[in-house]
Amino acid sequence: MLKQYLYDDLVFLDKEYKDYEDLLSDIMNTLVSKHYVEREFEGALLEREKEFPTGLQLDGYAVAIPHGGSQYVLKDFISLVTLKNPIRMNRMDNPEEALEVDILFMIGFSKSETHLQCLKQLMGLIQDPKVIEDLKKGTSITSVL
Template sequence: MVWEQLKEELIFPKLEASNSKEVFEKVGGKFIEEGFCKDSYVDALVNRESEFPTGIDVDGFGIAIPHTDISHVNKAGIAIATLENPVKFVQMGTDNEEVEAKVIFMLAVDDPKKHLELLQNVLAVLQDKDVLNKLSNADRCSEIINIVKEKESK
């Protein structure tokens, strides 16, 4: 379950960021500060995003699921940022179609075998537009965790 892996120190309600790089610096920087990731993590996010975009349009609601190669990760973790103002991400599978992302699930994956399973679990939560709206409107860390827990409990 995704919610069981969530920690309040990696939840960012109403994060202020003007672009994806700033999201990476703020959220990825916290991953580094908390020991989840190596110092190379933020640069690795930027580089990977330019090659393999992570923006997704869910029925007109923009999300992104940035992550890196396991070589930049010390231990697994999931960060969630809801953005005060949407930030442009290039849509997954395209070179230039943009998505105005409002919710970011940033992953620190330490086991390549669990990578796909984790992505599928995260997508199961994020494919529900009602959940996305609730996440986007939440203003407390505990509220964000409870929204994910409630979705996964159904």
């Protein structure tokens, strides 16, 4: 199911950003210009991240899955961002604690049922250290899936 929402123009490998806001601002330019979302999606993601952080500390690595703002999604998508240098984001399970994230899956779905199905599959995928290593090495996301 995940493959159908992955688009080559939304895969950003080995990027550098100073923080989450910088990353989001850059990725939003592509999301808006390619008609995946309305501009308001950015504010919705920022607000959601403040209230309900999406950083996950897994076994030896940290991943974030920013999502929300379904009312601003024009075309369902999953965007992959790998970072040259990690950025600080707060933990989902302990919002007061920050962690160093170097892989993000930004997702946007207009329907909650699709969102939940893909989030569940994505959670299973990111728990495999081999998958994360392949993504960090720049291996094609479709070959990983």
